[in-house]
Amino acid sequence: MPLSAAATAESTRLRGKGRPRTSETAAPSLVEILNLIRSERATTRQALERESELGRAVVADRLQLLSELGLVDESELGLATGGRAPRLVRFSARRGLVLVSTLDQTAIGVGVSDLSGNLLTEHHEAADLTAPASHLAGRLSALFAWCLERHATPTTPWGISLSVPGTVPAGRDGFFMTATPPVLPVWEDFPLVETLTRQFGVPVWIRSSVETMTMGELHAGAGQGLRSMLFVKVGRRIGAGIVCDGQLYRGAQGAAGLIGALPVVSDGVTGTLDMMAGSDMIQREGRAAAEDGRSPVLADLLRRGSEITPIEVSQAAQIGDAAAASILSRSGHLIGQVVATLANALNPEMIVLSGTLVQTNDNILAGIREAVYGASHPLVTRDLRIIRSQMGSSAGLVGASRVASEALFAPAFLKDWILQGKPTLHPDFVDFRAHAEKAGGPSSAIAPPSGQERSAP
Amino acid sequence: MTIAGLGPHGERAAPPERVNLLPEDIAAAKSATLRVAIVLHTLNSDWTRLQISGMLGTFGDCGVVATEVVDCGFSADRQVAELDRLITAAPDAIVALPVANEQVVAAFRRVSAAGIRLVLLENVPTGLLPGSHYTSLVSSDNFGLGMMAAAGLAPHLAQDAVVGVLGFAADFFATNEREIAFTNWMQANRRDVRTHVKRFGAMDEAADLALRMVADHPDIAGFFVVWDTPAIAVASRLQSAGHASLMATVDLGEDVAIALSAGRPFVSVAAQQPFQQGVAAARTTILTLLGRTVPAWVAMPGVSVTRNNVADSFQTIWRKPAPREALRLLGLAP
Numbered sequence: 001m002p003l004s005a006a007a008t009a010e011s012t013r014l015r016g017k018g019r020p021r022t023s024e025t026a027a028p029s030l031v032e033i034l035n036l037i038r039s040e041r042a043t044t045r046q047a048l049e050r051e052s053e054l055g056r057a058v059v060a061d062r063l064q065l066l067s068e069l070g071l072v073d074e075s076e077l078g079l080a081t082g083g084r085a086p087r088l089v090r091f092s093a094r095r096g097l098v099l100v101s102t103l104d105q106t107a108i109g110v111g112v113s114d115l116s117g118n119l120l121t122e123h124h125e126a127a128d129l130t131a132p133a134s135h136l137a138g139r140l141s142a143l144f145a146w147c148l149e150r151h152a153t154p155t156t157p158w159g160i161s162l163s164v165p166g167t168v169p170a171g172r173d174g175f176f177m178t179a180t181p182p183v184l185p186v187w188e189d190f191p192l193v194e195t196l197t198r199q200f201g202v203p204v205w206i207r208s209s210v211e212t213m214t215m216g217e218l219h220a221g222a223g224q225g226l227r228s229m230l231f232v233k234v235g236r237r238i239g240a241g242i243v244c245d246g247q248l249y250r251g252a253q254g255a256a257g258l259i260g261a262l263p264v265v266s267d268g269v270t271g272t273l274d275m276m277a278g279s280d281m282i283q284r285e286g287r288a289a290a291e292d293g294r295s296p297v298l299a300d301l302l303r304r305g306s307e308i309t310p311i312e313v314s315q316a317a318q319i320g321d322a323a324a325a326s327i328l329s330r331s332g333h334l335i336g337q338v339v340a341t342l343a344n345a346l347n348p349e350m351i352v353l354s355g356t357l358v359q360t361n362d363n364i365l366a367g368i369r370e371a372v373y374g375a376s377h378p379l380v381t382r383d384l385r386i387i388r389s390q391m392g393s394s395a396g397l398v399g400a401s402r403v404a405s406e407a408l409f410a411p412a413f414l415k416d417w418i419l420q421g422k423p424t425l426h427p428d429f430v431d432f433r434a435h436a437e438k439a440g441g442p443s444s445a446i447a448p449p450s451g452q453e454r455s456a457p
Numbered sequence: 458m459t460i461a462g463l464g465p466h467g468e469r470a471a472p473p474e475r476v477n478l479l480p481e482d483i484a485a486a487k488s489a490t491l492r493v494a495i496v497l498h499t500l501n502s503d504w505t506r507l508q509i510s511g512m513l514g515t516f517g518d519c520g521v522v523a524t525e526v527v528d529c530g531f532s533a534d535r536q537v538a539e540l541d542r543l544i545t546a547a548p549d550a551i552v553a554l555p556v557a558n559e560q561v562v563a564a565f566r567r568v569s570a571a572g573i574r575l576v577l578l579e580n581v582p583t584g585l586l587p588g589s590h591y592t593s594l595v596s597s598d599n600f601g602l603g604m605m606a607a608a609g610l611a612p613h614l615a616q617d618a619v620v621g622v623l624g625f626a627a628d629f630f631a632t633n634e635r636e637i638a639f640t641n642w643m644q645a646n647r648r649d650v651r652t653h654v655k656r657f658g659a660m661d662e663a664a665d666l667a668l669r670m671v672a673d674h675p676d677i678a679g680f681f682v683v684w685d686t687p688a689i690a691v692a693s694r695l696q697s698a699g700h701a702s703l704m705a706t707v708d709l710g711e712d713v714a715i716a717l718s719a720g721r722p723f724v725s726v727a728a729q730q731p732f733q734q735g736v737a738a739a740r741t742t743i744l745t746l747l748g749r750t751v752p753a754w755v756a757m758p759g760v761s762v763t764r765n766n767v768a769d770s771f772q773t774i775w776r777k778p779a780p781r782e783a784l785r786l787l788g789l790a791p
Contacts, residue, residue, distance in 0.1 A: 121628055123634070142640070143637070304479075319748065319749070391586070394466060
């Protein structure tokens with residue numbers, strides 16, 4: 001039991017009159033040690049002593065407490081380097097679960113992950129985000145409950161993280177969200193955050209899809225270990241995620257990276273980047289090329305009765321169709337011009353391109369590379385890598401999970417719950433949950449699954 | 458054709474017509490001397506036999522040789538061993554149905570890394586991505602099948618009825634989708650109906666689980682079981698125990714066809730089209746080996762079967778006459 005573990009650890013120490021309580025003095029070092037272990041910067045006791053600059057006795061004491069709290073595991077042996085094999089110190093990523101969801105205009109994806117952002121299961125289904133918010137909340141709750149049943153273990157959720165198709169204003173919340181941001185018109189006046197908090201008894205975080213995908217790429221994809229990265233998502237809309245000093249940069253209002261709104265010029269026509277280079281343009285131009293016969297591959301698909309979507313244009317270009325390749329190259333060049341400006345401003349180590357089109361097609365990638373290399377200072381491009389994401393659609397779910405785990409283990413938040421053993425006992429969250437339950441009437445919290453049976457909502 | 462579900466990574470479905478072969482495709486395949494291997498969960502089911510029939514026929518028409526058809530006996534360990542063996546045999550492509558999730562994912566990555574084209578059936582282990590690790594998933598619209606079964610059962614349920622749902626404990630894309638879709642349909646269209654969900658790990662557990670569910674909830678009026686073989690076992694045990702629950706399931710096996718013809722307890726079956734699915738899988742494999750573009754997810758729509766259309770649906774799905782007993786029960790044969 002976490003609380004008793006903390007109490008036991010405290011009671012074993014002699015405390016002089018007037019000396020601070022162990023819980024007050026231990027928290028900063030516990031936070032530091034746990035985050036060293038969680039980030040795998042230290043995986044043995046010796047490494048922990050070296051990295052934290054804490055003494056052997058202090059490290060041993062804190063590890064014992066973290067172990068009693070179920071947050072670390074020392075059962076595995078490492079490789080011997082001469083003497084006895086060292087005992088590895090691992091973060092217990094299955095101590096809690098994170099419920100994650102990606103919402104876009106036509107689909108909803110849900111999943112459950114461990115505390116290190118590893119997806120354990122995922123499911124996607126069609127949804128209409130313009131439907132009343134209460135419908136969405138009901139469906140989300142039912143799917144989250146299903147995810148928890150699927151992993152019918154004593155492990156309980158520690159947080160919910162949502163990825164949404166719009167900018168999420170920054171700076172209004174503290175450690176977790178306490179109000180529902182007006183991302184979509186139908187969310188006006190609907191307390192989604194409060195509802196989910198009440199039903200699952202955990203804190204909620206919401207970020208834009210570009211932000212969650214950037215987080216996914218940074219922590220589980222090509223961006224692992226990088227300090228600076230630019231993530232560009234190409235779809236109907238084009239947006240950028242910016243990583244500075246190893247952290248996602250959100251801007252003053254959470255609106256950093258809205259590059260799709262920038263004006264660009266193509267063939268003498270001026271329009272926004274979204275309009276001139278996004279997937280709507282690719283579909284429109286692809287259909288025209290199929291109908292007037294400029295693209296033999298697309299014309300052939302049309303003859304077979306296929307619909308011409310941006311995917312078909314991309315696939316046609318990939319097998320050498322000149323007209324389709326030209327459409328995508330134009331899109332790539334326009335995106336590349338804007339990305340080059342950002343690259344010159346930020347000097348990233350890597351630019352990761354994402355979105356179904358970029359991931360299945362080389363022409364857009366080539367167009368972007370050409371424009372960025374041609375329009376950037378030589379120092380900016382000297383070691384710059386421009387690659388496409390390998391994570392596919394899972395990046396949003398993985399990233400949403402990372403948003404939650406970063407917030408859960410942020411030192412300022414962690415220090416006030418670590419001795420309680422779980423974040424739902426953080427004083428601020430206890431207060432907010434009480435407020436949410438009071439506002440929503442009698443508690444309707446969904447209990448952690450004790451078996452596989454449930455009544456469907 | 459309407460596909461209700463989304464793919465394992467949220468992909469939109471492509472219809473089977475999207476992988477139709479043109480005469481030039483067939484000619485190119487015939488001149489290419491292609492070899493494929495088929496790796497399935499079992500060879501002992503009507504569904505598998507028809508899938509294989511659809512695949513082998515199509516491969517044969519196109520001059521593609523199926524070097525072997527492997528039976529994994531529902532065992533993840535055996536599937537891993539067979540895949541590792543096939544990497545050495547190096548066929549041009551493998552068409553496989555992953556029998557598990559975490560236990561087999563690494564073996565499938567090895568197949569892909571060895572340069573063997575991979576076309577998956579019904580299930581994608583979490584972490585494998587289309588385009589990177591496999592070419593395409595070919596499956597039924599399992600979400601649509603779950604909705605179809607619910608819509609077929611609903612008219613037989615009284616107001617405020619209670620329904621038992623028997624899902625599959627293994628984390629398997631197809632059965633997950635059916636279970637979610639069934640409860641979702643009830644929630645959206647019959648809010649008065651309450652559902653209780655349990656999941657069986659092995660097929661012979663399903664009947665015991667159902668008996669325990671009716672002991673805990675004697676008011677259960679109907680069951681949805683995520684495929685037909687355990688559904689038949691559940692119906693039989695419940696009847697022996699004197700419990701008259703209505704049944705809905707997925708797949709029109711011979712036993713279910715006979716039971717459906719009798720009227721009760723089976724009232725709704727959402728049937729897959731395994732032969733057509735086998736054809737689509739073979740066509741997808743051939744196109745990918747020819748360097749043509751293929752969609753990440755090809756989905757086959759289901760067929761809603763009740764007593765009224767069981768005889769003709771059986772013919773459509775299985776390419777043979779309905780069982781004699783079914784025809785007799787329907788009054789269509791002496």
